[in-house]
Amino acid sequence: MEFLKGHGTQNDFVLLPDPAARLDLTPARVAALCDRQRGIGADGVLRVVRAADFGVESAGEWFMDYRNADGSIAEMCGNGVRVFVRYLVDAGLAAGPEFVIGTRAGDRPVVVREDGTVTVQMGPATITGSSVTMVGEQSFSGVAVDVGNPHLVSFTEDDVAGLDLRDQPAFDGDFFPEGVNLEFVNALGEGHLRMRVYERGVGETRACGTGTVAVVAAAQHLAGLESAESVVDIPGGRVVVTVAPGESTLTGPAEIVARGELDEAWWAANG
Ligand SMILES: N[C@H](CCC[C@H](N)C(=O)O)C(=O)O
Numbered sequence: 381m382e383f384l385k386g387h388g389t390q391n392d393f394v395l396l397p398d399p400a401a402r403l404d405l406t407p408a409r410v411a412a413l414c415d416r417q418r419g420i421g422a423d424g425v426l427r428v429v430r431a432a433d434f435g436v437e438s439a440g441e442w443f444m445d446y447r448n449a450d451g452s453i454a455e456m457c458g459n460g461v462r463v464f465v466r467y468l469v470d471a472g473l474a475a476g477p478e479f480v481i482g483t484r485a486g487d488r489p490v491v492v493r494e495d496g497t498v499t500v501q502m503g504p505a506t507i508t509g510s511s512v513t514m515v516g517e518q519s520f521s522g523v524a525v526d527v528g529n530p531h532l533v534s535f536t537e538d539d540v541a542g543l544d545l546r547d548q549p550a551f552d553g554d555f556f557p558e559g560v561n562l563e564f565v566n567a568l569g570e571g572h573l574r575m576r577v578y579e580r581g582v583g584e585t586r587a588c589g590t591g592t593v594a595v596v597a598a599a600q601h602l603a604g605l606e607s608a609e610s611v612v613d614i615p616g617g618r619v620v621v622t623v624a625p626g627e628s629t630l631t632g633p634a635e636i637v638a639r640g641e642l643d644e645a646w647w648a649a650n651g
Contacts (some may be wrong), residue, residue: 381396381403381641381642381644381647382396382397382639382640382641382642383395383396383413383420383639383640383641383642384397384467384636384637384638384639384640385420385422385636385637385638385639385640386463386466386467386634386635386636386637387459387463387616387634387635387637388458388459388460388462388463388587388589388632388633388634388635389459389586389587389589389614389616389617389618389619389632389633390586390587390615390616390617391423391424391459391460391585391586391587391588391589391616392421392422392423392637393422393423393424393425393426393457393459393460393463394413394414394420394422394424394425394426395425395426395427395428395463395464395467395636396425396426396427396428397428397467397471398427398428398429398445399428399429399430399433400429400430400433401429401430401433401434403427404651405425405427405445405447406451406651407447407450407451407452408451408650408651409451409647409650409651410425410447410448410449410451411449411450411451412650413425413650414449414450419650422449423448423449423579423582423585424446424447424448424449424454424457424460424581424582425446425447426444426445426446426457426460426463426464426467427444427445427446427447428442428444428445428464428467428468429442429443429445430442430443431443431482436482437482438480438481438482438487439480439482439487440479440480440481440482440487441473441479442464442468442473442474442481442482443481443482443483444457444460444461444464444481444482444483446460446483446484448579448580448581448582449581449582449583450581450582451581452580452581453484454484454529454580454581455483455484455485455528455529456483456484456485456488456502456527456528456529456590457483457589457590458500458502458527458588458589458590458591458592458593458630459587459588459589459632459634460589461481461483461488461490461498461500461589462490462497462498462500462589462630462632462633462634463634463635463636464481465481465490465492465498465500465634466492466498466634466635466636467636469492470636477491477492477493478490478491478492483528484528485503485527485528485529486503486528488500488501488502488503489501493631496633496634497631497632497633497634498631498632498633498634499629499630499631500589500629500630500631501627501628501629502527502528502589502590502593502627502628502629502630503527503528503627503628504526504626504627504628505525505526505527505593505594505596505597505623505628506525506526506527506597507523507524507525507597507598507601508524508525508526508530509524509555510522510523510524511524511532511551511552511555511556512551512552513532513534513549513550513551513562514549514550514551515543515544515545515549515564516544520534520536520564521534522534522562522563522598523598523601523602524555524556524560525593525594525597525598527590527591527593527594527597527628528590529561529580529590530556530558530559530560530561530580531560531561531562531563531590531591531594531595532551532556532560532561532562532563533563533565533594533595533597533598534562534563534564534565535565535566535567535598535599535602536564536565536566537566539566540564540565540566540574540575540576541576543564543576545564545576545578545584546584548578548583549562549578559580559581560580561577561578561579561580561588561590561591561594562577562578562579563575563576563577563588563591563594563595564576564577565595565598565599567599568613571608571609571610571611572610572611572613573595573596573599573610573611573612573613574612574613574614575591575592575595575612575613575614576614576615577591577614579591585616586614586615586616586617587614587615587616587617587619588614589619589630589632592612592614592619592621592630593621593623593628593630595610595612595621596608596609596610596612596621596622596623596628597623597628600623606624606625607622607623607624607625608622608623609621609622609623617632617633618632619631619632620632
């Protein structure tokens with residue numbers, strides 16, 4: 381069974397082509413695939429299914445069935461969509477530089493740019509309130525943002541590089557009953573942010589596409605601006621985000637690293 385490995389600003393994924401949606405992709409298999417010792421190793425899995433075969437409505441032919449490394453399902457993955465698009469274009473499965481990808485958060489129009497980067501229409505980034513999080517003994521007051529998936533964005537004057545994100549920061553489970561992605565941000569100047577993230581269902585990752593949209597939306601909200609464009613530096617690289625009322629975009633790189641064959645016995649034993 382074919383698999384590919386790819387990443388978007390070092391947020392890495394196992395990609396499983398499954399056009400007829402026949403794979404029995406259990407949470408246990410996802411967790412095993414993402415395990416960096418007993419599996420391939422990744423932050424998540426991108427299963428490539430035809431929307432029609434997956435029983436979902438989409439203006440696009442292809443649906444991204446995204447799973448977090450712990451096996452949980454999330455509504456959307458911004459870095460994952462770019463890698464998904466790179467695969468479709470390289471495999472000759474997508475016509476032209478502009479098309480639509482189906483996701484659990486809805487359809488996402490994409491554009492493959494001349495320089496190889498991918499721009500994703502990320503939909504609305506909606507401020508849903510404020511809440512708190514704790515990293516060790518340090519507490520932060522954050523801005524809650526819905527980008528199709530939940531985020532809590534905390535700005536700090538201290539260099540985010542100094543935060544110890546080895547453990548899950550505490551958060552308000554009543555405010556975020558489905559869990560939350562936690563971003564910690566330095567404002568570096570007009571239209572320039574630096575971010576680290578502890579992702580729901582994964583842990584700290586080197587990048588989070590929906591998270592970069594959330595942090596720009598939070599910065600715009602706090603500045604009382606109608607719209608914003610920002611470069612966001614994450615440990616895995618740099619993306620460009622725009623946020624306006626009811627819409628947002630994410631632009632960044634996407635790389636396919638490897639192609640291979642999953643061992644059938646391994647697949648059967650890890651279900
Ligand atoms: N962990 C996230 C999904 C992946 C988001 C991230 N990898 C991205 O690029 O947007 C969640 O549970 O909502």
